[in-house]
Amino acid sequence: MSVELIAYGAFFLTMALTYAIMCLGLNVQWGQTGLFNVGIAGFVAIGAYVSALLTTPDAAGRFGGFGLPIVAGWLGAALAAGLVAFLIGALTIRLRADYLAIATFGVAVAVQLCALNLELVTGGPFGIGFIPRPFASLAGDPLAFSLANLGVLVLVVLALYLALERLLRSPWGRVLRAIREDETAALALGKSATRFRLQAFAIGGAIMGLAGAAQAHFIGFIAPDNYMPMLTFQVWAMLIVGGSGNNRGAILGAILVWGIWAGSAGAIASLFPPGEQARAASLQIVMIGVGLCAILLLRPRGILGEVKTVSRHIGRLAGKPVSEP
Amino acid sequence: MPSAADAPRPTSSAAAMPVEARDLVRRFGGLRAVDGMSIALRQGEMLGLIGPNGAGKTTLFNLIAGSLKPTSGSIQISGEEVSGEGPERRIAHGLGRTFQIPRPFPEMTVLENVLTGGQSQAGEHIWRNFLQPGRVAAEEKAAVDRARSLLDFVTLSGLEDEPARVLSGGQRKLLELARILMADPETILLDEPAAGVNPTLLEIIIDRVLDLNARGKSVLLIEHNMDMVARLCGRVVVMAAGRHLAEGPPAEVARNPAVIEAYLGGVAA
Numbered sequence: 001m002s003v004e005l006i007a008y009g010a011f012f013l014t015m016a017l018t019y020a021i022m023c024l025g026l027n028v029q030w031g032q033t034g035l036f037n038v039g040i041a042g043f044v045a046i047g048a049y050v051s052a053l054l055t056t057p058d059a060a061g062r063f064g065g066f067g068l069p070i071v072a073g074w075l076g077a078a079l080a081a082g083l084v085a086f087l088i089g090a091l092t093i094r095l096r097a098d099y100l101a102i103a104t105f106g107v108a109v110a111v112q113l114c115a116l117n118l119e120l121v122t123g124g125p126f127g128i129g130f131i132p133r134p135f136a137s138l139a140g141d142p143l144a145f146s147l148a149n150l151g152v153l154v155l156v157v158l159a160l161y162l163a164l165e166r167l168l169r170s171p172w173g174r175v176l177r178a179i180r181e182d183e184t185a186a187l188a189l190g191k192s193a194t195r196f197r198l199q200a201f202a203i204g205g206a207i208m209g210l211a212g213a214a215q216a217h218f219i220g221f222i223a224p225d226n227y228m229p230m231l232t233f234q235v236w237a238m239l240i241v242g243g244s245g246n247n248r249g250a251i252l253g254a255i256l257v258w259g260i261w262a263g264s265a266g267a268i269a270s271l272f273p274p275g276e277q278a279r280a281a282s283l284q285i286v287m288i289g290v291g292l293c294a295i296l297l298l299r300p301r302g303i304l305g306e307v308k309t310v311s312r313h314i315g316r317l318a319g320k321p322v323s324e325p
Numbered sequence: 326m327p328s329a330a331d332a333p334r335p336t337s338s339a340a341a342m343p344v345e346a347r348d349l350v351r352r353f354g355g356l357r358a359v360d361g362m363s364i365a366l367r368q369g370e371m372l373g374l375i376g377p378n379g380a381g382k383t384t385l386f387n388l389i390a391g392s393l394k395p396t397s398g399s400i401q402i403s404g405e406e407v408s409g410e411g412p413e414r415r416i417a418h419g420l421g422r423t424f425q426i427p428r429p430f431p432e433m434t435v436l437e438n439v440l441t442g443g444q445s446q447a448g449e450h451i452w453r454n455f456l457q458p459g460r461v462a463a464e465e466k467a468a469v470d471r472a473r474s475l476l477d478f479v480t481l482s483g484l485e486d487e488p489a490r491v492l493s494g495g496q497r498k499l500l501e502l503a504r505i506l507m508a509d510p511e512t513i514l515l516d517e518p519a520a521g522v523n524p525t526l527l528e529i530i531i532d533r534v535l536d537l538n539a540r541g542k543s544v545l546l547i548e549h550n551m552d553m554v555a556r557l558c559g560r561v562v563v564m565a566a567g568r569h570l571a572e573g574p575p576a577e578v579a580r581n582p583a584v585i586e587a588y589l590g591g592v593a594a
Binding site for chain 1: 411412424430431455505
């Protein structure tokens with residue numbers, strides 16, 4: 001295999017893993033808790049902008065540029081997105097699922113419009129550039145640079161996966177499932193549905209913010225156009241394809257759907273004359289939509305469905321699949 | 326975050342009854358489902374609540390359990406006013422309930438259903454799962470042991486790995502009983518534990534409820550099965566049209582003309 005191919009593979013996987021992080025966040029909210037968040041793009045955008053502001057060098061005519069280390073940017077991104085999710089949740093978590101969806105969608109649109117118009121903070125439509133990239137010193141060697149970035153993302157995804165699996169199989173995860181299955185019964189057992197939902201919503205939001213930061217630093221440039229509702233749709237498609245409620249499914253779905261997305265972009269570039277490519281790009285969305293329908297018809301629980309999780313302290317049944325109803 | 330269940334419960338003085346509701350009113354639009362009802366459950370007592378269909382028993386029950394808020398009136402549990410609190414705070418006051426139509430968590434195993442009843446577990450706090458994994462594991466192991474002995478108590482031991490949705494109606498009632506016992510309430514509200522249960526399981530349920538009462542739990546029981554009420558309860562309260570109609574020993578109440586009238590009137594209406 002040529003060096004270019006490996007470098008491209010690493011680039012592709014790194015990008016896919018940033019989506020996998022978003023997908024893991026959505027899985028906490030929807031897969032485990034049943035919270036219908038249709039504003040993923042908003043939380044990702046908050047993470048991206050916060051980390052960009054914290055880590056870029058001081059810029060003339062724009063607020064911030066604090067020049068902090070990348071790690072501080074990523075932590076700040078997760079904290080900020082988690083805090084925003086907590087505040088939005090505190091206002092809306094009591095709403096029925098469909099109203100929560102409307103509320104989160106509205107928040108995402110508002111965040112995107114803020115990014116577009118708060119030029120003093122966000123750079124407006126031109127966005128923020130020169131976001132420091134991890135291992136920038138290796139940039140001269142594309143292969144080493146790509147592999148080092150991939151390594152960071154693999155570590156982040158792995159750490160998140162292990163932490164979320166631990167929570168999923170803990171008494172905390174058990175209460176989330178109980179609330180999802182029968183809130184009235186969970187309340188009668190003394191479980192505050194509001195408190196647990198709010199926690200899950202904030203954790204999911206923080207993870208989405210982290211994903212936004214990781215993506216921003218990997219690409220090095222962000223603009224409001226990156227955070228349109230299309231992003232939310234993509235992440236939902238990833239989770240549904242991979243298997244809602246299953247952390248491994250979330251990661252697999254992200255890689256698969258991103259593969260289809262990136263592959264179809266390449267195919268369109270080679271199949272259509274340059275004048276038609278902009279219009280042909282809509283075919284990408286069509287392909288994701290058709291793929292989603294196929295999965296919903298053929299494997300409604302996704303490629304890796306939710307597994308029957310039990311406390312990791314009992315352990316004997318871990319991994320036994322839930323039988324189809 | 327310290328939960329309320331960690332706090333010591335007030336020692337029950339002679340005055341503080343496990344449950345004391347006064348002048349409860351609950352309106353649904355123009356209907357007064359509970360209309361100035363008072364009821365008191367004494368310490369260690371097994372009290373039956375009976376009445377014709379539509380008398381407001383389940384509404385009263387839901388008011389006491391916190392699932393509904395009263396339009397007016399007061400509810401005290403062990404002397405503490407709770408009428409403004411939500412249902413999730415009742416367990417902290419030592420009050421547990423079952424449902425008329427059982428509500429197991431269908432996709433969770435029988436054992437996990439019971440484990441969910443556990444109170445003040447470290448593992449329900451996110452950070453403790455990472456910062457105090459030893460404490461979480463030790464508590465969870467103790468909880469599993471306790472849940473297994475409760476499943477043994479309600480004769481469901483053999484089914485602990487099955488999802489709760491495969492259980493029969495009677496088994497679900499037993500599972501709910503084990504699940505609420507996991508929370509170790511001092512007072513238990515049972516909503517028609519005999520309804521739709523086959524005679525064998527019914528004997529087990531009656532036996533277990535008697536056993537719990539003998540161990541000092543106060544029990545408030547809604548039941549249509551008069552035979553069961555007569556066997557379990559020393560005192561019954563009769564409700565009709567949202568109000569207190571009569572109370573006394575089961576045999577005496579069954580002869581009360583007003584009670585007979587209410588039941589027959591209920592049938593005729």
